[in-house]
Amino acid sequence: MKLIRFSPSDNETPRPGLWVNDTIHDLSGRFASVADFLAEHPEGWLPEDVEVDGLPTFSWSSVHLLAPIDDGARVFAVAINYKKHAEESDLEVPSQPIIFDKPTTSLVGPGEPIVIPAVTRELDYEGELGVVIGREARQVAKADVPHYVAGLTIVNDTTARDLQWVDLGKHHIVDWLSSKCLDRTSPLGPAITSAKVAGDPHQLKLTTHLNETIMQDSNTSLMVFSVWDLIEFLSARVTLLPGDVLATGTPFGVGSTQKVFLKPGDTVRVEVENVGVLENQVEAG
Numbered sequence: 189m190k191l192i193r194f195s196p197s198d199n200e201t202p203r204p205g206l207w208v209n210d211t212i213h214d215l216s217g218r219f220a221s222v223a224d225f226l227a228e229h230p231e232g233w234l235p236e237d238v239e240v241d242g243l244p245t246f247s248w249s250s251v252h253l254l255a256p257i258d259d260g261a262r263v264f265a266v267a268i269n270y271k272k273h274a275e276e277s278d279l280e281v282p283s284q285p286i287i288f289d290k291p292t293t294s295l296v297g298p299g300e301p302i303v304i305p306a307v308t309r310e311l312d313y314e315g316e317l318g319v320v321i322g323r324e325a326r327q328v329a330k331a332d333v334p335h336y337v338a339g340l341t342i343v344n345d346t347t348a349r350d351l352q353w354v355d356l357g358k359h360h361i362v363d364w365l366s367s368k369c370l371d372r373t374s375p376l377g378p379a380i381t382s383a384k385v386a387g388d389p390h391q392l393k394l395t396t397h398l399n400e401t402i403m404q405d406s407n408t409s410l411m412v413f414s415v416w417d418l419i420e421f422l423s424a425r426v427t428l429l430p431g432d433v434l435a436t437g438t439p440f441g442v443g444s445t446q447k448v449f450l451k452p453g454d455t456v457r458v459e460v461e462n463v464g465v466l467e468n469q470v471e472a473g
Contacts, residue, residue: 189235190379190464191339193222193258193297194251202254206240207379212251214244221258222380223431226338230322230430232383233338254297255376256341257320261431263290263376264422265316265345265368269412269437276445285413285421287434288364290345293371298378298466304450305370305473308348311450314438315396315404315458317389318343319415320380325428333416336428339380340389342458342466343435344396346373349444375456375468376433386462389415393461394439399454403446406439408460 190207203216204225219225229237257263267286268274274281296302304311322338351366368374386392389408396404413421418434443449450456454470 189233189238190381191222191225191256192379193254193256195254196246196251198252206238207248208240210248212246212248213240214246217243221431222256223258223261223429226320226322227430230338231335232322232385234382234384253299253378255295256378256380257292257376257433258431259292261292261433262429263292263295263433263435264288265290265343265435266413266418266437270406270410270439271412272410272440273438273442276440276442281412285418287418287422288368290374291369294369294374295376296372296374296468298375298468300375300468301471302346302375302450302456302468303372303471303473304452305373307366308351308370309449310349310444311373312347312349312443313396313398313403313450313456314345314347314442315394316343316345316435316438317392317394317408317460317463318376319389319419319434319436321428321432321434322430324430325419325423328420328423330416330420333419336419337383337389337415338430339382340386340460340463341377341380341433342460342463343433344375344456344458344466344468345435345438346450349449375466377466378464381463392463395459396441397457398443398448403443403448404439404441406441408436410439411436
């Protein structure tokens with residue numbers, strides 16, 4: 189039983205739902221948003237916690253799946269959170285988390301195309317575990333963080349490598365907007381898996397396939413900063429709300445170090461153990 193956001197057709201208002209086997213149960217009569225459902229289940233849910241009898245249903249094949257977060261939700265992401273990724277990028281492991289945010293306009297849902305805009309020729313995949321907040325989190329102590337995590341999802345936090353760095357003479361800085369926030373470039377989904385079902389977020393196998401080739405093959409146990417570290421750090425600076433997502437960083441194996449970039453016709457598939465599979469094709473903008 190996974191939480192999704194869907195539309196029965198392309199021109200209908202998005203609504204929250206529960207994915208059970210091949211059936212979508214429409215939650216919109218009970219919950220106005222994904223965030224409302226999460227606020228009622230801030231530490232996750234089990235099938236027996238949610239009564240689906242009597243809810244309107246749709247077949248899986250008849251609906252349009254969207255990224256499983258509300259339009260007003262925020263997406264935060266972590267840079268350089270795996271040691272081998274730091275090494276392949278010729279960077280030092282940071283002494284504290286480096287976190288940026290992404291607009292929802294940069295997102296696409298499961299099965300929707302990654303659209304390469306004209307401004308970049310070097311769009312790169314980055315498979316990541318996403319953590320979904322279940323209750324308002326402000327200045328949360330590390331030991332208490334599990335009580336604020338409702339579920340897990342998958343993020344492909346793509347990067348425009350040719351727009352990533354700005355030369356300031358003796359120094360370089362990251363252009364987060366140009367490299368990380370381009371419209372319709374970052375898939376998220378396909379659903380939110382309950383924290384009570386997914387298990388320990390620090391023991392999950394993560395793989396990224398480009399077409400039929402495994403490009404990233406890692407485990408969340410190798411994160412530099414744990415999920416608990418990251419949310420403690422972030423909540424000390426920003427109040428997190430139900431439905432907000434934190435992408436926890438990508439492991440070794442990004443395309444830029446192999447001179448491989450996304451091109452129209454490619455298929456990218458990110459798999460996270462116990463969470464699901466996020467697959468998207470690539471097209472030109």
